[in-house]
Amino acid sequence: MAEKSWLTDIPEMDRSSLLQLRKTMDGAYRDFSREYGDSIEAFFDPLLTFLIWFEKLLLNSPWWLVLGVIAGLAYAASRSAKLTIGVAVSLVVVGYFGMWDDTMRTMSIITVCTLISIVLGIPIGIAMARSNRVQSTVTPMLDIMQTMPAFVYLIPVVMLLGIGRIPGVIAVVIYAIPPVIRLTNLGIRLVDKEVLEAATAYGANPRQRLLGVQLPLAMPTIMAGINQTIMMALAMVVIASMIGVKGLGQPVLKSITNQYFTIGLLNGLAIVVLAIIFDRVSQAYGKRTQAHLGGGHE
Amino acid sequence: MSNSDVLIQVKDLYKVFGDKPESVMPMVKAGKSKDEILAETGHTVGLKEIDLEINRGEIFVIMGLSGSGKSTLIRHFNRLIEPTAGEIIVEGTDVMKLNTKELEQFRRHKMSMVFQRFGLMPHYTVLDNVAYGLKIQGVDKSVREQKAVEWLETVGLKGYEEQYPNQLSGGQQQRVGLARALCTDAEILLMDEAFSALDPLIRSEMQDQLIELQHKLNKTIIFITHDLDEALRLGDRIAILKDGLLVQQGEPEEILLNPADEYVEAFVKDVNRARALTVETVMKEPEHRITAETIGEALKEMKRGAYDYGHVVDDSGSYQGTVTQEWLEEEAKGGNADSTWEEADLTETTTITSDAVLETVIPETLEADHPIPVVDEEGQLQGELSRSSLAEVLVDSSETESESVENQKV
Ligand SMILES: Nc1ncnc2c1ncn2[C@@H]1O[C@H](COP(=O)(O)OP(=O)(O)OP(=O)(O)O)[C@@H](O)[C@H]1O
Ligand SMILES: [Mg+2]
Numbered sequence: 001m002a003e004k005s006w007l008t009d010i011p012e013m014d015r016s017s018l019l020q021l022r023k024t025m026d027g028a029y030r031d032f033s034r035e036y037g038d039s040i041e042a043f044f045d046p047l048l049t050f051l052i053w054f055e056k057l058l059l060n061s062p063w064w065l066v067l068g069v070i071a072g073l074a075y076a077a078s079r080s081a082k083l084t085i086g087v088a089v090s091l092v093v094v095g096y097f098g099m100w101d102d103t104m105r106t107m108s109i110i111t112v113c114t115l116i117s118i119v120l121g122i123p124i125g126i127a128m129a130r131s132n133r134v135q136s137t138v139t140p141m142l143d144i145m146q147t148m149p150a151f152v153y154l155i156p157v158v159m160l161l162g163i164g165r166i167p168g169v170i171a172v173v174i175y176a177i178p179p180v181i182r183l184t185n186l187g188i189r190l191v192d193k194e195v196l197e198a199a200t201a202y203g204a205n206p207r208q209r210l211l212g213v214q215l216p217l218a219m220p221t222i223m224a225g226i227n228q229t230i231m232m233a234l235a236m237v238v239i240a241s242m243i244g245v246k247g248l249g250q251p252v253l254k255s256i257t258n259q260y261f262t263i264g265l266l267n268g269l270a271i272v273v274l275a276i277i278f279d280r281v282s283q284a285y286g287k288r289t290q291a292h293l294g295g296g297h298e
Numbered sequence: 299m300s301n302s303d304v305l306i307q308v309k310d311l312y313k314v315f316g317d318k319p320e321s322v323m324p325m326v327k328a329g330k331s332k333d334e335i336l337a338e339t340g341h342t343v344g345l346k347e348i349d350l351e352i353n354r355g356e357i358f359v360i361m362g363l364s365g366s367g368k369s370t371l372i373r374h375f376n377r378l379i380e381p382t383a384g385e386i387i388v389e390g391t392d393v394m395k396l397n398t399k400e401l402e403q404f405r406r407h408k409m410s411m412v413f414q415r416f417g418l419m420p421h422y423t424v425l426d427n428v429a430y431g432l433k434i435q436g437v438d439k440s441v442r443e444q445k446a447v448e449w450l451e452t453v454g455l456k457g458y459e460e461q462y463p464n465q466l467s468g469g470q471q472q473r474v475g476l477a478r479a480l481c482t483d484a485e486i487l488l489m490d491e492a493f494s495a496l497d498p499l500i501r502s503e504m505q506d507q508l509i510e511l512q513h514k515l516n517k518t519i520i521f522i523t524h525d526l527d528e529a530l531r532l533g534d535r536i537a538i539l540k541d542g543l544l545v546q547q548g549e550p551e552e553i554l555l556n557p558a559d560e561y562v563e564a565f566v567k568d569v570n571r572a573r574a575l576t577v578e579t580v581m582k583e584p585e586h587r588i589t590a591e592t593i594g595e596a597l598k599e600m601k602r603g604a605y606d607y608g609h610v611v612d613d614s615g616s617y618q619g620t621v622t623q624e625w626l627e628e629e630a631k632g633g634n635a636d637s638t639w640e641e642a643d644l645t646e647t648t649t650i651t652s653d654a655v656l657e658t659v660i661p662e663t664l665e666a667d668h669p670i671p672v673v674d675e676e677g678q679l680q681g682e683l684s685r686s687s688l689a690e691v692l693v694d695s696s697e698t699e700s701e702s703v704e705n706q707k708v
Contacts (some may be wrong), residue, residue, distance in 0.1 A: 194414075195420070201376055201378060202434050
């Protein structure tokens with residue numbers, strides 16, 4: 001059985017060609033990053049400045065002020081005293097266990113990533129809802145973004161931009177943006193045909209239809225997408241910490257290598273606390289603002 | 299009733315649904331049936347060879363079974379659906395030639411629409427819903443809200459301004475839909491099965507309200523329904539669609555009394571004619587007009603013509619009363635042969651008007667010994683309604699059908 005046959009073994013590219021392919025692609029990408037790395041970094045500079053500013057703001061303000069603002073936002077969004085107290089108490093507990101600073105760092109990066117995802121994702125979702133062609137091009141890309149292991153797209157990002165906050169943000173956004181895009185598209189497509197037809201019949205132009213009917217009626221679905229996006233961004237925190245994003249992820253990473261069970265657990269729980277806060281507040285906000293949407297047609 | 303001031307013209311309109319409608323057009327024009335075309339090409343023929351003229355100020359009803367193309371047709375008037383071929387001309391403007399901007403303006407100002415499932419914006423208050431058309435036009439908030447309040451009051455929903463649609467009953471929601479349509483002052487109102495989702499009582503209330511509003515506003519209304527009773531009640535003219543083809547159009551009586559084919563006949567069969575027809579369609583010319591001025595002369599006139607009753611009219615044709623030979627003879631015997639009608643104290647007889655619904659005059663007609671006179675508002679004698687002519691139209695149409703079948707056999 002010395003002879004190989006395509007019946008027993010899958011036909012393979014020979015080793016030298018494979019090596020050649022790898023070399024060419026890596027080389028091309030390296031050249032690309034050498035050529036454009038700086039200008040791309042410059043492009044992201046404003047974002048970096050903002051990220052640092054926001055993180056400093058959260059870290060340098062007195063803890064009670066930050067806590068007050070967060071509780072205030074939670075109340076403004078949910079109008080629920082119970083929820084607001086819950087948010088405040090859990091943050092105090094997290095702080096008491098010495099994780100305040102890391103929590104603030106994580107919170108700042110999650111907030112920024114979520115905002116970027118919304119700002120980019122909703123327009124993409126709208127474009128998908130408008131055209132079947134765009135939808136059928138974007139959908140497979142989203143599938144890839146969600147299934148490709150996060151470590152794989154960390155590589156080119158790190159090659160391009162090195163280690164730091166910006167590549168972290170990019171990685172998190174790539175991983176977290178699909179739900180908001182998908183659900184914006186879905187929400188708009190599911191808007192009651194007759195309501196949209198009514199808008200058209202009264203002479204609404206595409207902009208009036210989008211802002212007056214489609215987006216407001218798709219809002220519950222879009223909110224669900226934003227909620228999922230936040231959850232996925234939080235799930236990326238540990239992975240992002242591998243490329244230098246500071247926050248709750250780094251202690252977790254350290255405790256894996258050093259087998260510090262308690263530290264890992266505590267930081268993990270802090271991430272869970274953040275997740276619950278974001279989730280409950282955004283859901284309560286969604287429910288409150290869409291009180292009239294349910295059962296519009298009996 | 300219908301003057302010939304044509305507002306909307308539909309010329310040779312075709313609509314084929316599918317990927318390549320153009321390619322199917324030759325088959326459609328060659329007269330292949332809807333089913334054949336669907337089986338062979340996968341295209342659905344929505345409308346075929348539609349020619350219509352709708353007059354200003356009339357309620358034009360389009361009727362047909364489910365799937366006959368009613369919604370497709372009404373959506374062509376404001377181009378929510380693009381035709382495959384044909385023209386739609388509204389007040390001389392070819393709607394098909396409007397560009398996007400012009401079409402938006404046309405929809406804003408010329409037509410408004412009421413939907414079967416209401417089509418209200420669930421996230422707007424009732425007030426904002428009614429003001430929606432004006433908001434789209436860019437009218438100031440205070441102005442449009444003031445108008446919306448007025449229209450809400452007109453449809454009987456005062457006090458509901460701040461409610462949301464899902465807090466209202468179906469009937470109330472459709473009133474909001476109606477107010478929204480009226481709020482833009484558009485001349486043409488498109489109503490696609492507007493009352494079909496409502497239960498019968500609310501439905502007939504809404505019909506009454508629409509009729510009442512129409513008396514005041516004199517809009518041009520295109521009303522879709524699959525219910526003939528509704529069509530007869532509202533329609534000045536009715537068009538009947540079958541598989542995308544217009545099988546008959548005309549005034550309600552025409553359709554009731556002369557259905558064009560079995561399809562229309564099947565529609566018409568179950569209609570309560572007594573409720574659908576008015577005296578006008580059934581009454582005949584008065585057979586015996588008595589123009590004599592005294593009882594004696596009238597008696598002579600009657601004997602000469604050998605009839606036993608007559609309607610007395612004066613020189614101007616104004617109805618005075620109805621007399622029978624018996625009564626005249628009695629009066630003459632009593633020595634009143636020379637008295638004029640005033641002196642003779644003509645007995646009052648019931649009269650009916652030509653716009654009365656047949657149902658309401660059945661008792662009078664059956665009680666009277668002679669045909670009862672139809673008199674208009676000025677007191678002029680217009681005609682008479684006899685028991686036999688009433689019976690003739692009220693006989694169930696299915697019976698007449700079987701009769702005619704029997705006659706054919708003989
Ligand atoms: N978008 C579409 N694509 C394909 N076929 C369609 C489309 N819209 C309507 N049709 C077809 O056109 C025909 C007429 O439909 P339409 O909705 O106008 O009927 P209708 O008379 O309004 O019925 P209903 O009383 O049920 O509302 C039907 O055979 C339907 O299947
Ligand atoms: Mg329909």
